[in-house]
Amino acid sequence: MDNNYSNSRYQKQMLLKEFGKEGQHKLSLAKVLVIGAGGLGCPALLYLAAAGVGTIGIVDFDLVEISNLQRQVLYTVADIGKPKAETAAQKLKAINPEIQIVFYNKQISNENALELITGYDLVIDGADNYPTRYLVNDACVLLNKPLVYGAVLRFEGQVGVFNLADPISKIKTNYRDLFPNPPDPAYNFSCNDIGVIGVLPGIIGTMQATEAIKIILGIGKVLHNGMITYNALENSFYQFDISPNEEAFMAIPKDTPAFLTFNYEWYCNPMHNFEITVEFFKNLLSTEQLTIVDVREHHEFPIVDDFIFKKIPLSEFETGIFSISRENKIVLFCHSGKRSLKAMEIFRSKFPEVEAYSLQGGMLAWEKYKK
Amino acid sequence: MEINLLSFGQIVDITGKPALKLSGIDNTDDLSKKLIELFPLLKSIKFSVAVNKQVIQKNTLLNQNDTVALLPPFSGG
Numbered sequence: 001m002d003n004n005y006s007n008s009r010y011q012k013q014m015l016l017k018e019f020g021k022e023g024q025h026k027l028s029l030a031k032v033l034v035i036g037a038g039g040l041g042c043p044a045l046l047y048l049a050a051a052g053v054g055t056i057g058i059v060d061f062d063l064v065e066i067s068n069l070q071r072q073v074l075y076t077v078a079d080i081g082k083p084k085a086e087t088a089a090q091k092l093k094a095i096n097p098e099i100q101i102v103f104y105n106k107q108i109s110n111e112n113a114l115e116l117i118t119g120y121d122l123v124i125d126g127a128d129n130y131p132t133r134y135l136v137n138d139a140c141v142l143l144n145k146p147l148v149y150g151a152v153l154r155f156e157g158q159v160g161v162f163n164l165a166d167p168i169s170k171i172k173t174n175y176r177d178l179f180p181n182p183p184d185p186a187y188n189f190s191c192n193d194i195g196v197i198g199v200l201p202g203i204i205g206t207m208q209a210t211e212a213i214k215i216i217l218g219i220g221k222v223l224h225n226g227m228i229t230y231n232a233l234e235n236s237f238y239q240f241d242i243s244p245n246e247e248a249f250m251a252i253p254k255d256t257p258a259f260l261t262f263n264y265e266w267y268c269n270p271m272h273n274f275e276i277t278v279e280f281f282k283n284l285l286s287t288e289q290l291t292i293v294d295v296r297e298h299h300e301f302p303i304v305d306d307f308i309f310k311k312i313p314l315s316e317f318e319t320g321i322f323s324i325s326r327e328n329k330i331v332l333f334c335h336s337g338k339r340s341l342k343a344m345e346i347f348r349s350k351f352p353e354v355e356a357y358s359l360q361g362g363m364l365a366w367e368k369y370k371k
Numbered sequence: 372m373e374i375n376l377l378s379f380g381q382i383v384d385i386t387g388k389p390a391l392k393l394s395g396i397d398n399t400d401d402l403s404k405k406l407i408e409l410f411p412l413l414k415s416i417k418f419s420v421a422v423n424k425q426v427i428q429k430n431t432l433l434n435q436n437d438t439v440a441l442l443p444p445f446s447g448g
Binding site for chain 2: 036038039040041125126127128129130133150151152153154156157158177178179181182183194196201227229231234238239240241242243245247
């Protein structure tokens with residue numbers, strides 16, 4: 001034994017001149033956090049553990065399902081129904097008992113992201129949804145941690161390294177420089193909807209592990225400020241360069257308090273899905289029982305007498321929200337439709353299961369429509 | 372003047388092919404207009420544009436044989 005690891009285990013990689021004893025030592029000191037122990041996370045975790053990364057953190061709140069086994073190669077039939085993070089940790093421990101493995105059977109969120117990530121040197125994004133991807137990106141920007149990004153769909157995958165400065169130009173970029181805005185959920189495809197070939201996350205997740213090892217060792221050409229796309233059907237690789245996008249940078253929460261209050265779920269599922277037009281509202285009024293809430297302040301006009309409503313001004317909405325009956329569909333309105341959107345955001349964050357809508361254009365649109 | 376257009380991910384479903392050639396386009400703003408004219412469904416999809424493998428953020432002049440890639444985000448993991 002040398003240090004905390006056995007030389008014979010790592011003999012093959014230590015023969016590489018880029019690796020050697022020194023490289024192995026660097027790996028043994030490294031702490032890598034893998035977000036998501038799914039299609040990308042499984043192969044990344046396997047190779048990082050096998051290579052001897054000293055501390056590996058695994059975050060996942062999901063349970064193993066039979067439909068995962070097609071690509072999430074750490075799990076077996078016997079694992080179905082068990083938590084992924086914990087199960088993955090056991091498998092890795094069996095492969096390499098010489099390393100530290102920490103599992104978190106929970107969803108990464110605003111509340112825990114900074115605390116989780118801060119204890120690691122590098123993060124691997126193996127998430128399967130946009131809110132988590134933007135959240136992890138922003139947390140890594142705030143904490144100045146390198147982020148190895150990967151994503152897959154059907155026969156195509158993307159891999160990139162974010163938030164790691166180019167050694168010469170000192171420029172660094174992040175996910176938002178590549179994709180400043182999340183896609184419209186109505187047109188947002190996921191593997192659950194349109195599928196993915198199992199080997200693809202295997203390839204992309206392994207590329208993520210490769211980049212992580214290169215970064216830790218400080219060897220080779222790292223994919224910072226860049227992204228590679230791989231198409232398994234076409235056998236094509238394309239590499240793209242990314243440069244900083246000032247506007248996108250402005251959208252990143254600037255400090256911890258701003259990060260804690262940033263609603264990523266909401267950000268990626270834009271509110272216009274929950275806006276209704278005055279025509280639709282009129283139709284709802286005649287067909288359904290509604291709970292209608294006026295979020296304008298007490299002194300505002302016009303006074304509405306076309307329907308029955310409850311008044312909870314936006315300034316009192318946080319406390320007044322609990323007095324809203326949640327039995328019926330809820331429609332919130334204000335003067336122009338902006339404050340009711342804000343109220344909707346608050347309402348949906350508290351009661352995501354309740355159908356609630358904001359009246360587009362507010363009373364201005366309603367008055368116009370009536371005439 | 373002719374440019375090469377590469378589509379990725381779900382954009383291929385809309386453009387019909389991973390690679391196309393387009394002519395008579397001077398810059399990326401013109402290209403966006405032309406693309407929406409040719410493929411109206413592209414209007415509802417967010418994607419990044421790379422010219423000769425560099426992701427761009429503002430209108431960029433296009434030259435003969437330039438390669439423009441349309442890159443949508445993926446979320447699958």
